[in-house]
Amino acid sequence: MNLPNKLTVARMILIVPFVVCMMLGGTGNLRFAALAIFVIASLTDTLDGYLARKNHLVTNFGKFMDPLADKLLVSAAMICLVSLDRLPAWVVIVIISREFAISGFRLIASDNGIVIAAGWWGKCKTVAQMIMIILLIADLGGVFDVLEQVFIWTALVLTVISLADYIWNNKDVLRMQS
Numbered sequence: 001m002n003l004p005n006k007l008t009v010a011r012m013i014l015i016v017p018f019v020v021c022m023m024l025g026g027t028g029n030l031r032f033a034a035l036a037i038f039v040i041a042s043l044t045d046t047l048d049g050y051l052a053r054k055n056h057l058v059t060n061f062g063k064f065m066d067p068l069a070d071k072l073l074v075s076a077a078m079i080c081l082v083s084l085d086r087l088p089a090w091v092v093i094v095i096i097s098r099e100f101a102i103s104g105f106r107l108i109a110s111d112n113g114i115v116i117a118a119g120w121w122g123k124c125k126t127v128a129q130m131i132m133i134i135l136l137i138a139d140l141g142g143v144f145d146v147l148e149q150v151f152i153w154t155a156l157v158l159t160v161i162s163l164a165d166y167i168w169n170n171k172d173v174l175r176m177q178s
Contacts, residue, residue, distance in 0.1 A: 004052035005062050007044040011069040014041040015076050022080040022137070034080075035137045041073050042130045063115050064106070070126050071099045077133045086136045091156055095129065098163045105166065109173045116170055121162035128155040 001009075014037055021034035048066060052058045075096055081087035102122075109116050118126075132151035135144060167174070 001061075002052075002055075002057045002059065004048040004055075004057050005059060005065065007048035007051070008062060008065045008069045011041045011044045011048075012065075012072055014044075015073055018073075019076050019080060022077070023083070031137055031139070035134065038073070038077060038130075038133060038137060042134075045070055045126070045130075058117075060115050063117050064110075067106075067118050067122075068103070071103070074126070074129050074133065075099065077137070078129075081133065081136050086139065087152065091152060094156060095159050098159045101163060102166055105170065105173065108176075109170065112173065112176050114173060116166075116173070119162070119166060119169060121158065121165040125155065125158035125162040128158050131155075 018034055018037040018041065021030045021037060024030050025034070045066070048062070052062055075092075078087055078092040078095065082089050082092050106116055128151060132148070132155045135148045135151055138144070
C-alpha cells in the first residue's frame with residue numbers, strides 16, 4: 001500500500017477518536033481535541049491527493065477510498081454536530097443524501113468497468129464542508145456565528161451543484177443501465 005493510500009486509511013481510523021472526543025466533550029475542553037483531530041484528518045485529504053498526483057501513485061483504491069474516507073469523516077462530524085444542536089438535521093440529510101447518491105452512481109460505473117475520480121465541484125464542496133465543520137466545532141461566537149451560517153449555506157449549495165455536475169458529466173454511465 002502506497003503512502004497516499006495509507007493516509008486515506010489513517011483518516012478513516014481518526015474518525016473513532018474524533019467522535020469520542022466530540023461526544024464526550026463536544027461543548028467542553030475535549031472539543032478542542034476533536035477540533036485538532038478533525039483538522040489533522042482533513043489535512044491528510046489534501047496531502048494524500050497531492051502525493052498521489054505528484055508521485056504518480058493514483059490507484060483505483062485511492063479513487064474509491066479517498067472520497068469514501070471524506071464522506072465518513074464529514075458525515076460523522078455533522079451527525080455529532082446535530083446531536084450537539086450545532087447544525088440543523090435537514091442540512092445533514094441533504095448532504096448525506098448526496099453522498100449516498102454519488103456512491104450509488106460510482107457503483108454503477110464500477111460495474112461497467114469505469115472508475116470516476118472526484119470532480120472540481122466535489123472538491124470545493126468538501127473544502128466548504130470541512131471549513132463549516134471546523135467553525136461549528138470551534139464555536140467561537142461573535143462574528144464567527146455569521147461565518148458559520150455562511151459556510152453552512154455555502155456547503156449546502158455546493159453539495160447540490162456538485163451532485164448536478166457529477167450526474168451531468170457522467171450521464172453516459174446512467175445510459176448504460178437503460
